[in-house]
Amino acid sequence: MNTQVFERSPQNSQLDQHGEFEHQINEATFDLKTYLSERRAQVEVALDQSITVVYPEKIYEAMRYSLLAGGKRLRPILCLASCELTGGTVEMAMPTACALEMIHTMSLIHDDLPAMDNDDYRRGRLTNHKVYGEDIAILAGDGLLAYAFEFIVEKTKQVQAEHLLQVVAKLGHAVAATGLVGGQVLDLQSEGQDNIDVETLNFIHTHKTGALLEASVVCGALLAGANNEVLHRFSRYACNIGLAFQIIDDVLDVTATSEELGKTAGKDQKAHKVTYPSVWGIEKSRHQAKELVEEAKAELAPFGEKSIPLMAIADFITTRTH
Amino acid sequence: MNTQVFERSPQNSQLDQHGEFEHQINEATFDLKTYLSERRAQVEVALDQSITVVYPEKIYEAMRYSLLAGGKRLRPILCLASCELTGGTVEMAMPTACALEMIHTMSLIHDDLPAMDNDDYRRGRLTNHKVYGEDIAILAGDGLLAYAFEFIVEKTKQVQAEHLLQVVAKLGHAVAATGLVGGQVLDLQSEGQDNIDVETLNFIHTHKTGALLEASVVCGALLAGANNEVLHRFSRYACNIGLAFQIIDDVLDVTATSEELGKTAGKDQKAHKVTYPSVWGIEKSRHQAKELVEEAKAELAPFGEKSIPLMAIADFITTRTH
Numbered sequence: 022m023n024t025q026v027f028e029r030s031p032q033n034s035q036l037d038q039h040g041e042f043e044h045q046i047n048e049a050t051f052d053l054k055t056y057l058s059e060r061r062a063q064v065e066v067a068l069d070q071s072i073t074v075v076y077p078e079k080i081y082e083a084m085r086y087s088l089l090a091g092g093k094r095l096r097p098i099l100c101l102a103s104c105e106l107t108g109g110t111v112e113m114a115m116p117t118a119c120a121l122e123m124i125h126t127m128s129l130i131h132d133d134l135p136a137m138d139n140d141d142y143r144r145g146r147l148t149n150h151k152v153y154g155e156d157i158a159i160l161a162g163d164g165l166l167a168y169a170f171e172f173i174v175e176k177t178k179q180v181q182a183e184h185l186l187q188v189v190a191k192l193g194h195a196v197a198a199t200g201l202v203g204g205q206v207l208d209l210q211s212e213g214q215d216n217i218d219v220e221t222l223n224f225i226h227t228h229k230t231g232a233l234l235e236a237s238v239v240c241g242a243l244l245a246g247a248n249n250e251v252l253h254r255f256s257r258y259a260c261n262i263g264l265a266f267q268i269i270d271d272v273l274d275v276t277a278t279s280e281e282l283g284k285t286a287g288k289d290q291k292a293h294k295v296t297y298p299s300v301w302g303i304e305k306s307r308h309q310a311k312e313l314v315e316e317a318k319a320e321l322a323p324f325g326e327k328s329i330p331l332m333a334i335a336d337f338i339t340t341r342t343h
Numbered sequence: 344m345n346t347q348v349f350e351r352s353p354q355n356s357q358l359d360q361h362g363e364f365e366h367q368i369n370e371a372t373f374d375l376k377t378y379l380s381e382r383r384a385q386v387e388v389a390l391d392q393s394i395t396v397v398y399p400e401k402i403y404e405a406m407r408y409s410l411l412a413g414g415k416r417l418r419p420i421l422c423l424a425s426c427e428l429t430g431g432t433v434e435m436a437m438p439t440a441c442a443l444e445m446i447h448t449m450s451l452i453h454d455d456l457p458a459m460d461n462d463d464y465r466r467g468r469l470t471n472h473k474v475y476g477e478d479i480a481i482l483a484g485d486g487l488l489a490y491a492f493e494f495i496v497e498k499t500k501q502v503q504a505e506h507l508l509q510v511v512a513k514l515g516h517a518v519a520a521t522g523l524v525g526g527q528v529l530d531l532q533s534e535g536q537d538n539i540d541v542e543t544l545n546f547i548h549t550h551k552t553g554a555l556l557e558a559s560v561v562c563g564a565l566l567a568g569a570n571n572e573v574l575h576r577f578s579r580y581a582c583n584i585g586l587a588f589q590i591i592d593d594v595l596d597v598t599a600t601s602e603e604l605g606k607t608a609g610k611d612q613k614a615h616k617v618t619y620p621s622v623w624g625i626e627k628s629r630h631q632a633k634e635l636v637e638e639a640k641a642e643l644a645p646f647g648e649k650s651i652p653l654m655a656i657a658d659f660i661t662t663r664t665h
Contacts, residue, residue, distance in 0.1 A: 080520045080528040131485060134458075136477035155458035156531055159481065163453060164524040166485065170492050171515025174508045182504035186496045189511050193493025198402045202486040206402040209478055 046329045053333040057098060063111065064097040064118060065089075071119050071172060083153040083161040084168075088126045090144050095334075096121040096237040102330045103238045103255055109245030116176035117188055117244060120169035121237050124192065127162040127169075128201055128233075134158060137209070166196065180244050188240045195236035204228025217295035223264065231263035238331075254320040261317035262335050265310040269338055271296035272306050277343060307339070314339050368651045375655040379420060385433065386419040386440060387411075393441050393494060405475040405483040406490075410448045412466050417656075418443040418559040424652045425560045425577055431567030438498035439510055439566060442491035443559050446514065449484040449491075450523055450555075456480060459531070488518065502566050510562045517558035526550025539617035545586065553585035560653075576642040583639035584657050587632040591660055593618035594628050599665060632661050 068088055074081040097118030104114035133140040133148040134155060141151050150158035170189060177185055194200055208225045211217050238259035242252055274289045275298050289296045297306040317335045321328040390410055396403040419440035426436035455462040455470040456477060463473050472480035492511060499507055516522055530547045533539050560581035564574055596611045597620050611618045619628040639657045643650040 077520075077525055077529045077532065079532070080525060084520065127485070131481055134481065136456075136458075136481060157528065159453055159456065159458060160524045160528055163449070163484070163488065163518070164520040166488055167515045167518035167522075167524070168520065169515070171512045171519060174512035174515070182508055185508055186504055186511075189508075190493045190496035193489045193491070193496070196485070196489035197493060198399075198406065198486040198490070200489075202482045202489065203399055203402060206479065206482055207399045210399065210401070 047326055048329060051329050051333065053330075053337055056330055056333070057093075057337075060098045060101060061094045063115075064094045064101075064122070067115050067119050068122060071123075072168075079153065079157060080160060080164060083149060083157050084126075084165050086152060087130050087143075087149045087161065088123060088165065090126075090146055092122075092144060094122060096125055096233060099234065099237040099259070099331070099334065100241040102334070103241030104245050105241075106324060106327050106331060107242045107245040107247040107251060109241070110179075113177065113179050113244050114241050116173050117192075117240050118237075119176075120173045120192065121233065121240070123165040123169040123172070124196055125233060127165040128196075128205075130158050130162040130165075132205065137205075177244070181246065184243055184246055187243045191236050191240055191243065195232040199228075200232030200236075201229055204230070204232065211295065213293065215293065215295060217300075219300055222295060222297065222300065226264060226267040227260065230267055231260055234263040234266070235259040254323075258317045258320040258331065258335070261313040261320075262338055265313040265317070265335075266338050268297045268306050268310040268313075269341065271298050272303055272310070273341075273343065274298075275303065310339050369648055370651060373651050373655065375652075375659055378652055378655070379415075379659075382420045382423060383416045385437075386416045386423075386444070389437050389441050390444060393445075394490075401475065401479060402482060402486060405471060405479050406448075406487050408474060409452050409465075409471045409483065410445060410487065412448075412468055414444075414466060416444060418447055418555060421556065421559040421581070421653070421656065422563040424656070425563030426567050427563075428646060428649050428653060429564045429567040429569040429573060431563070432501075435499065435501050435566050436563050438495050439514075439562050440559075441498075442495045442514065443555065443562070445487040445491040445494070446518055447555060449487040450518075450527075452480050452484040452487075454527065459527075499566070503568065506565055506568055509565045513558050513562055513565065517554040521550075522554030522558075523551055526552070526554065533617065535615065537615065537617060539622075541622055544617060544619065544622065548586060548589040549582065552589055553582055556585040556588070557581040576645075580639045580642040580653065580657070583635040583642075584660055587635040587639070587657075588660050590619045590628050590632040590635075591663065593620050594625055594632070595663075595665065596620075597625065629661070636661050 072081055072085050072088065074085065097115075100118040100121055101111050101114045105111065129143060130149045132138050133143055134150055140148050142148060148158075149161055153161065169192070173188060173192075174185065196202060198206070204225050204227070207221065208229055211221060211225065235256055238255045239252055242255050247255070271289065274287065274296070288294075289299075297309070301309065314335045318332050321331055394403060394407050394410065396407065419437075422440040422443055423433050423436045427433065451465060452471045454460050455465055456472055462470050464470060470480075471483055475483065491514070495510060495514075496507065518524060520528070526547050526549070529543065530551055533543060533547065557578055560577045561574055564577050569577070593611065596609065596618070610616075611621075619631070623631065636657045640654050643653055
């Protein structure tokens with residue numbers, strides 16, 4: 022991965038039709054760290070503006086508390102990148118990018134509840150229900166999920182109605198029992214069982230985290246009106262990096278310190294949770310993740326230099342330390 | 344209300360373009376009870392077909408358990424009726440009608456949770472979390488909510504994409520903090536307080552139950568491509584019958600037996616809950632409900648005989664005994 026700092030210069034930036042700087046991507050100057058932090062900053066601004074606190078204030082505050090609690094903003098960034106790669110703009114994709122983060126936040130709030138994973142801390146802060154109570158936390162999740170769909174429809178500009186409907190359907194599918202809800206159910210059912218096979222482990226992760234990651238990438242392309250071949254390539258890219266991401270997450274739970282992770286390390290082992298390292302060992306897990314990333318990148322080969330951000334994000338997954 | 348039995352005869356039925364019987368509505372032959380039971384039967388079939396049990400079975404079974412637990416199916420029926428009244432068909436509106444019931448069911452499952460109203464029974468059966476556990480109940484609600492949006496987009500035929508997007512936005516708005524979630528929050532905050540004023544009580548009910556009832560009626564008209572004047576009339580009709588419905592619900596909690604209601608009577612009084620009868624007394628509450636229903640019906644006057652079903656549903660609200 023190229024680590025040169027991205028510099029704004031007439032060579033690699035230009036004012037686009039909306040008067041904003043549009044980065045010309047080329048391998049010599051692209052720096053992922055700068056790219057991610059610039060995109061993250063854009064997403065933070067949009068998320069901050071997405072929910073205003075009105076009466077009854079408590080529910081809006083609870084939704085904002087978790088929505089604006091930081092995080093990598095990987096889903097929004099993937100959505101923006103895939104929309105741009107297929108000829109769309111950041112502006113077209115930002116409402117969907119925000120909706121993806123609202124949905125992701127909903128799943129975290131509900132996962133942390135006492136009846137689910139019973140977590141008191143998330144991203145170094147008290148979880149939603151520890152601050153607002155379980156009832157409000159459940160409702161904050163429901164509110165974020167419902168609002169995500171309204172937000173996409175109300176805020177998206179310059180996208181054909183048919184494409185926007187495809188985004189709505191894709192997101193619904195990615196969250197419902199066919200997606201993250203189904204993955205979470207199987208994860209709960211597998212708890213405390215030590216005879217979980219790799220197929221079950223794959224099902225859990227391709228649904229619990231993979232489905233929304235895949236939707237993030239595919240929705241970006243849907244917004245830009247990409248054709249079926251592109252959509253399939255993006256889907257395979259996203260499924261692969263999603264699974265690689267989870268494998269590395271499991272590996273880091275074993276190898277990294279709590280300080281590096283920003284959350285409790287060694288949690289899976291303590292909970293006797295079946296993970297990729299517990300099935301494959303550390304080395305094979307790392308190898309599998311690397312192969313998935315290579316396959317993911319191969320899907321993007323036809324797009325040339327424009328695919329550098331998504332290529333770099335794929336690489337980042339296997340090289341990250343937290 | 345006319346109680347003559349609706350008879351299928353060449354005078355009042357004809358085969359429509361889809362080869363189904365289309366009822367010609369006229370005051371002399373319309374019978375609400377038959378109309379509601381016929382419509383309910385259609386909705387039950389569509390709901391039963393809407394969710395298939397696949398792996399992991401438990402979550403699909405949990406969603407079906409609550410979705411197919413009976414009930415009046417008032418929201419779907421309102422949606423179908425309003426779509427027909429504005430020139431649309433039952434076929435066009437059925438996916439949205441089912442989605443409305445999925446969303447309504449989600450709100451019931453989450454409301455019944457121990458962290459919320461903590462109810463063990465609903466419609467004479469054990470509540471979702473008593474059968475499947477709290478974790479699955481939370482996820483079943485999330486799954487139904489997300490699926491509702493996917494279902495509308497995937498299953499609706501013969502509706503313009505722009506109209507369908509309006510339906511998605513309307514539903515999102517009706518469920519989020521701007522709708523039933525906001526109403527539920529205020530309801531929870533008002534518990535145990537005896538200084539709740541009528542404005543707060545109205546806010547709770549226009550949001551907790553009113554918003555989705557309003558969306559039911561308005562979405563039917565949106566699907567048929569109704570103009571703004573019609574949408575506003577339907578919105579006012581629905582807001583009025585929604586509030587009247589709640590007032591009568593409160594009244595019946597005081598005056599009806601548990602057997603009549605199919606749920607515990609006198610629950611509000613026992614919980615020292617502020618209700619319309621506790622603020623206005625029984626008589627004034629009944630009077631207010633009646634006035635709201637009259638105003639609701641006045642909104643439909645321009646539609647003539649075609650509005651008989653929605654008129655009769657409005658009347659039913661104040662005359663019902665359970």
